[in-house]
Structure formats: structure tokens, C-alpha cells
Amino acid sequence: MEKEKVVIIGSGPAGLTAALYTARADLKPVVIAGSQLGGQISLTSEIENYPGFFSAEQTLTGPELVEVLQKQVEHFGTRIEFDEVTEVDFSKGSPFTIKTYGKEYEAETVIVTAGASPRRLGVLGEEEYIGRGVSYCGTCDGFFFRNKKIVVVGGGDSAIEEALFLTKFASSVTIIHRRDELRAGKALQKRAFANEKISFIWDTAVDEIVGDATVTKVKLTNRKTGETSSFETDGVFIFIGHFPNSKFLEGQLEMDEHGYIITDEMMRTSVDGVFAAGEIQDAVYRQVATSVGQGTAAALRTEKWLSERE
Numbered sequence: 001m002e003k004e005k006v007v008i009i010g011s012g013p014a015g016l017t018a019a020l021y022t023a024r025a026d027l028k029p030v031v032i033a034g035s036q037l038g039g040q041i042s043l044t045s046e047i048e049n050y051p052g053f054f055s056a057e058q059t060l061t062g063p064e065l066v067e068v069l070q071k072q073v074e075h076f077g078t079r080i081e082f083d084e085v086t087e088v089d090f091s092k093g094s095p096f097t098i099k100t101y102g103k104e105y106e107a108e109t110v111i112v113t114a115g116a117s118p119r120r121l122g123v124l125g126e127e128e129y130i131g132r133g134v135s136y137c138g139t140c141d142g143f144f145f146r147n148k149k150i151v152v153v154g155g156g157d158s159a160i161e162e163a164l165f166l167t168k169f170a171s172s173v174t175i176i177h178r179r180d181e182l183r184a185g186k187a188l189q190k191r192a193f194a195n196e197k198i199s200f201i202w203d204t205a206v207d208e209i210v211g212d213a214t215v216t217k218v219k220l221t222n223r224k225t226g227e228t229s230s231f232e233t234d235g236v237f238i239f240i241g242h243f244p245n246s247k248f249l250e251g252q253l254e255m256d257e258h259g260y261i262i263t264d265e266m267m268r269t270s271v272d273g274v275f276a277a278g279e280i281q282d283a284v285y286r287q288v289a290t291s292v293g294q295g296t297a298a299a300l301r302t303e304k305w306l307s308e309r310e
């Protein structure tokens, strides 16, 4: 059993920022990276909206930002373990037990930053074209579709909000929804129906995403008539919901009905000594910059929590 002052579960922007701050406070944090160091940003082709990292010649990519962050946190004394948490026991209070595939840790404090994952459609071509026309983030990738023709899949608040946002760039936005009625709130619906760049394909499922170097079309089936068709497009934005990666915490921390961990303004969870930051507790903002802020806050509270116990 390894004894640690701070164990951080997850290695996205929230987790690595929490690591940076706790490392600089000499707490020698351990980051359990999960399946993908960097989390969702490692899937992002270009990041233009993270303040302070900009060059007109060459845009920062997600993997590049992760590489810099990794160097930065390791430089200040963070240990990154390339492992996944399988089980935690927070029931007896601090110190907490964390099991991974390879090890078991005893942690005085825990910062949970395991993030969220965009729901996938699960169709042919989807994985293949991520970053080459398939995207799960309008704010991240919309800019690259200036004057292009795109489709948005989904009918909830996210899909409609993002479709409206994407009309700033795209020449046309076609929303493909599996029913004939939107789930999104009425106000958003009204704005979408009034926007002349937006059109709808109802009752339709996307069966396949097709392309060459980048996406060129989607193959569709009308769910009512069974009729199949193809629709030409330069991009496919998929907004069919996110899910927080909190399954391994069920029964350990209080969550809302969607599985998001409940935190207060100090990033405290329902268990004293366990903090959470980033998308596992934030269904609203979901930006690198906001996750970094939440990771900072969680680290500062963790440091204070430990110093008050000494």
C-alpha cells in the first residue's frame, strides 16, 4: 500500500492543474491518469480559446497542450501513474483507499477529476473521422468550418445551442434528429426555427459517416418510412449528451440524477477531504479554461484542508 498526501484521479486540465498547484505546495501529488493522459483535450485537434497560447501561424493542438502540462507538473514533483482506478473506499473517512489495476493507495486527500465523455453515435466512420470532420465541440472546432456545410446530430439543448453557435461560421447547418420533435427548451427552439441558416431533417438516424481525407457525406435512414439516403456535408457535429465518468464512485459520493458529483463553492464533495473539479462536477461550462480554474480551486482547498489537520 502506497501512502500519499494527495491522490488526483484523472489527468485532464482540471487534474493536471490540481497537480501543478499541490506539487508547488510540496505535497508530492500522485495523478492516476486514466485511459488517456489529458482526457478530452487529447482528442481536440486545435485549441484556440485557451488564453495565452496563440500563434497566427500555428495553432496549439490538444496533444501539445497535454505535453506541456505533463512536463510542467512533473517538473514540480508530480508523479503520474498510467493506470486506471477500479475501486475507491471513502466510507471510513481520511485516509481513503484507492485501488487501481496495478496498485493500492492510501490517500489523506483525494481530488476527483475523472471528467466526462461525449456520447458517441456508435456508427461506422465516426471514430475514423474524429478531428477530420467529426467533432463533439462547437466552441473548439466551429471556427474551422467557416463557409462550410455541416450537420448537427441531436435534438437537445446542447445540439440546438451549438447549432446556433455554429451558424456564425458555417454556410449552412442541418440538424438531423431521430424524432419529429426537439427535446430542447422552447426558447432555443424558437431561435433555431427563425435562423435562416438552420434546416432540419426529422425522424432520421445517421447510419454511417463517409469521407476521403475528411468527411464528405452521411448516410441516413428515415425511421418512419425506412427510406435511405445520402447527405453531403463537410462536418458532423454530434451532441447527443455527455456522461460523467463517475460510475466507479457510485455509493461513495453524492451525485445528481445524471451522475455528476455534487460540489459546493469550495469544490468539496459530500465526503470531508475529497474534492472534485472539472467536468465530472460541471455539466454547464465544459471548457479547458473553466476546468483549469476549478482544478486550481480544488487544489487550494486541499492544501488548506491538510494544513488545518497538521
Ligand code: NAP
Residues within 6 Å of the ligand: 120, 121, 153, 154, 155, 156, 157, 158, 159, 161, 178, 179, 182, 183, 184, 239, 240, 241, 242, 283
Ligand atoms: P440531452 O438533453 O440528453 O439530449 C440529447 C439529445 O440527443 C436528444 O435530443 C436525444 O434524442 C438525442 N440522442 C440521444 N442519443 C441519441 C442517439 N444514439 N442517436 C441520435 N440522437 C440521440 O443532452 P444535452 O443536450 O447534452 O443536455 C444535457 C443536459 O444539459 C440537459 O439537462 C440540458 O437541459 C442541459 N443543457 C442546458 C443548456 C441550456 O439551458 N442552455 C444547454 C446545454 C445543455 P431524443 O430527444 O429522441 O431523446
